[in-house]
Amino acid sequence: MPAGSLGNIAQPADQAFLVKEGRGSKLYDFSGNEYIDYLLGSGPMVLGHAHPAVVSAVREAAERGSTYFHNNWPAVELAEEIIRAAPCAEQVRFTTSGTDATFQCLRLARAYRKRDKVLKFEGGFHGMHDYSHVSLSPRPDQLGAFPAGAATSGGIPRAVLDTVLVAPYNDLDRTAAIVEQHRDELAAVIVEPFQRILTPAAGFLEGLRELTLRHDIPLVFDEVVTGFRLAYGGAQEYYGVTPDLAAYGKIVGGGYPLAAVAGRAGLMRYLDAAAVDADSFIPQIGTLSGNPVAAAAGLATLAELRKPGAYQQLHATGRRLMDGLHHALNEAEIPHYISGEPVNFDVYFTSHPVTDYRSGLDNNSKLTARFNQGLLQRNVYKPSQKFYIALAHTEEDITHTIRAFHETAQEMRHDSL
Template sequence: MKTTRSAKLFAEAQTLIPGGVNSPVRAFRSVGGQPRFITRAKGSRLYDVDGNRYLDYVLSWGPMILGHAAPAVISAIKKAAGQGTSYGAPTELEVALAKEIRAAVPSMEKIRLVSSGTEAVMSAIRVARAFTKRDGVLKFEGCYHGHSDYLLAKAGSGLATLGIPDSPGVPADFAKHTLTAPYNDIRTVQQLVKEHHRELACIILEPIAGNMGVVPPAPDFLAALRQLTADHDMLLIFDEVISGFRVRYGGAQALYGIQPDLTILGKIIGGGLPVGAYGGRAEIMDLIAPSGPVYQAGTLSGNPLAVTAGLATLKQLRARGVYKELEERSAALARGIGGAAKKAGIPLTQTRVGSMLTAFFTPGPVVDWDTAKRSDTKRYGTFFHLMLEQGVYLAPSQFEAAFLSTAHTSADIDKTIKAAATAFKKL
């Protein structure tokens, strides 16, 4: 597979951009080799500058649930762009998206649109602190909530990929307000809350962890957190940037029947354009300016192109049978890969919730960050490149999720399983 132009671009990019990329995991550091520079995408396929074609399971890290360049979304964006790209003033579109989100996620009684998941998390934590009049935050090891200072302690995603436990540049005075616990370990959480409940404003988590690879919540884990926070007048925050509208139309909270106090959304609600949102109980959200004293603002918040793309995407997802089809094809892919690994004698643990899944190179089980990081990352790197050479684009990190879209066909699934079988034989 020829990669000459990608290599040349990457060499030039490294003289201009730190590490040659604008988000760390794209640099292929944990799998080796060099990144492929993408020139276009359509449906379930990516195309690079050297003319190579790939079957894509990254999907821009999750938002492209309809596949790339979905006709209904592109058409809506083109029409919106012709009317202007940003106004810095309210639009009817913002109201429409907020109504759509609230109908799907009833716990979000009021919603504020922002431009990224990191911004949404930062703002949700701020209002949680204001509401409770406490400073402390409890998060979980391996859960990534964006790169705001106080949430980078033992975060997943890119930090896990690069082997960075915490980030330099974060003052100790910021980090001291953040407690961490193992994911799915309710006893440790209960002990920490017992010791620190007077200082804790909230517990924040991904209800389905997706940034240390996919790790589902243990039975009753979310319910126990809901009860614990209620008992101690703390807020429960679900970071559904990944799982929102991915595992079900109403997100993980609809799937598991647990309502948090605040929810963070992103990715799918922007249809592939930059967006974030946070929302929750009206009495909490009414503390945000201009209704209340908690300040948060953004020039591009509620950007008409992003909101238009989000509305067009959600309209398609409301169609009957969409999530059923995603479930069936995701299950078929997982079964096929699992069977191929078993036949080749490769120890593999697969985790999956709906159309987000991970194949960990470990005999498992994988229930938290400690068990996830036992994976053989070197073997995953070899597997990644063997798949890439066969035209299958997976996440360039063991500790990320794979995603399916409605554009992935049964033929795509079959091709991927065959490619995996070939790769496993060479490991």
């Protein structure tokens, strides 16, 4: 395995562990350690690990066969549920990963617009395809003048760099100027409505909606993280802005390989050979698309999330942790900015608000590493740049985590980082 890992998490050797199992809010390693898990599989495990309702749905589905490549009942039911949940969803097409879902959204927009260019935001993450790797996490020496982007991976074709325009998140005026200038070349605007842990400024998403409608440019929301997390209807419901297309992943597959494209029928029709001309039709095929076991896991997960109080609980848990973190860092007199929504947040070690990719660049990454390490030493696992909250997080988990915040912050106060 290159780098000795799956590629997802780079843990220093002295902190590395191998997961043996996950149950509820906890992960267990092979040395008998138990961790309160705030990674949650990078988001899908919103109910916690091995939730009984999901395990039993998966067991039942698996006994009927693992995959068919054919229309099947759990997939149809899940498509119907996404349409009930998501304001933009008139039709649904399944993929296996969030990467493929955002990629298909861009292709749909190009088929509709008969133009090539797409606009994304600096620091916006849409998976691992070439378009997403334009200015995903540019180094300071790669930051140029908008809308030029930089390749943040090896192997990105020059042609793709020329196809993607990059704008600063939360800056409607600059985005509008780029869109106006390139409106005749643009096929799509794609955005994480809540970009990583950056919340949209008042009017930003509404402005994007108005701007894209004015020029008939499809607006794509990447809801891979936010779908069924911020609210049952995702960012669209939470922020009250409806895009033309949305990409789903993570929670919608209940921890199994499933993702989806949802959107207005007028765009989704390009996936139907009978509805469009032969040159515009998009054949979209996937061996595991609409996998029945994953769809059953997704349906069982969504059924739990529809129970009264689920989202109140998720937000309340996250709010208490955000407040506890703020208090711990204040007490230790460590400059910080806590960013995000209660269900998904993290801390920047900086002394000013962060509103876009560039304003987050002076985060003290040594302090971030030190903070994550201090938490891990106290069996609180938050390896990447954000806390994910689950319904499985208990009162005890919250108390333990807030204690870990205080102890770690007090240790950091005496470090000279």
